[in-house]
Amino acid sequence: MKPRIVVLAAATLVVQRAFGMPGMPALLPHIILPMVWIVAASLIRKERHWPYEALLLGLAWDLLFGPVVGPGGIAWTAACLSLYALASVVADRSPRAWLGFGSVGAAIVILVQRLAEWPLGLTTSLTVENLLWSTLLTGLWCGLVGTALALDFAKHWRAHRVRKLR
Amino acid sequence: MEVARTTTVRTVLVWILLELVAALQVPSTTGSPLVFSWIRTVIEPVVFAAEVAVDFGVNLGLGVRGLQSVMVDNRQMRVELEELRAREMLLRADLEALRGIGAFAGADAEFEAGALVGRCTYRDLVAGTMEIRSAHPTTLRRDTPVVSADGLVGRVIRSEGRRHWLQLLTHAAAAVAVQTEDAVVQGLALGTGGDVLTVAYIPRQAVVERGALLVTSGGDGIYPPGIPTVRVTRVRESEDPFLEVTALATADLRAIHMVLLLGTWAPAEGGSAP
Secondary structure, eight states, X not given: OOHHHHHHHHHHHHXXXXXXXXXXXXXXXXXXXXXXXXXXXHHTXXXXXXXXXXXXXXXXXXXXXXXXXXXXXXHHHHHHHHHHHHHHHOOOOSHHHHHHHHHHHHHHHHHHHHHHHGGGTOOOOOOHHHHHHHHHHHHHHHHHHHHHHHHTHHHHHHHHHHHHHO | OHHHXXXXXXXXXXXXXXXXXXXXXXXXXXXXXXXXXXXXXXXXXXXXXHHHHHHHHHHHHXXXXXXXXXXXXXXXXXXXXXXXXXXXXXXXXXXXXXXXXXXXHHTOHHHHHHEXXXXXXXXXXXXXXXXXXESSOOOOOTTOEEEOSSSEEEEEEEEETTEEEEXXXXXXXXXXXXEETTSXXXXXXXXXXXXXXXXXXXXXXXXXXXXXXXXXXXXXXXXOTTOEEEEEEXXXXXXXXXXXXXXXXXXXXXXXXXXXEETTOOOOGGGOOO
16 A cells, blocks of 8 residues: 555545534535545456455544444445445446445445444434435545546646646 | 455454454443453353253263162062062961961960960971971970971971971871870871871770871870871771771971971870870
């Protein structure tokens, strides 16, 4: 795992934490920002291996947002494996796929985490509305990232700099 | 396929591990970590099943041991029951014999006073001896008369504790002074070593018929008078001055098993009848 990715993932977690701070819009916590990393892993990476990154991400998620450490690891690895399987049957790699994968991943994370917390007696209330908001907003977030990657802003920036230097 | 299976197994194991880690952090209602409660929940049925299995095994062992004990007891009880039945049969026979003896002895108060009941444990009719056992150790004087319900049996020749040896009246050396019931004819019943006795010294002019009962006369100083002794089976005249009389003992020496030992009877002065 590249250090830059680790730093960026940590940054998404920090921002996620910031979304829940008092004074922030109520809809922001519905966005699962780190979801973009497992969506990217399933859509971009050619080589498949057991999702250690998702496990670490889930444990970090538990440390920052959960009452106990463990259910997040289960939920995030489950989401990652599901997206791996989905990516193997879906050929689309467009921003629309990013949006869809983000939504599916968000739903899996939320549902599996609740399921893993259920035997512990820690299950929080989950409404369909909240679930839909989360899948929608997380999907949009992932779609946004996919669009940015598709547009390749870095390439356009480099071309712009070259033209300016001339 | 293999990779997918490995991935699945690894995933499930990791998930279980994570769930256990999470349960370790959650306190249960008792305050201990929830995972301990889970472990107890998993272990308790196993422990319960093990306890039930152990109890079953122990009970089975005890049952088998108990069954063996019951079988052994049952066998012993069967043996004891058979023994008791045999004893009962013997006691019935003894009782019947005692009744007979009682009826016999009751007619003569003198018998009843000092009579000692004995059981025949061994007989040798060829040798003319019999072994009698009494209930309590006692020493009888030599020549103590012995009678049964049917009549005279013999006399004691040796006594030691509970064991008493008799000389039967059929013994080759035995002799009993007898007479007819009306005391008109007197003679001497002599043992021959067999079943038959010879009645000697009966005068030729005496009237003795076949089937006549001869009782003790008391003239020998050993036996009390009036005890049925022999029944005449044959009477024959010869050139001798006495009749040749043969007789059979009235007592069934082959079958008797209860006798009366007249330990305290003593002949009157001069051997006269009591």
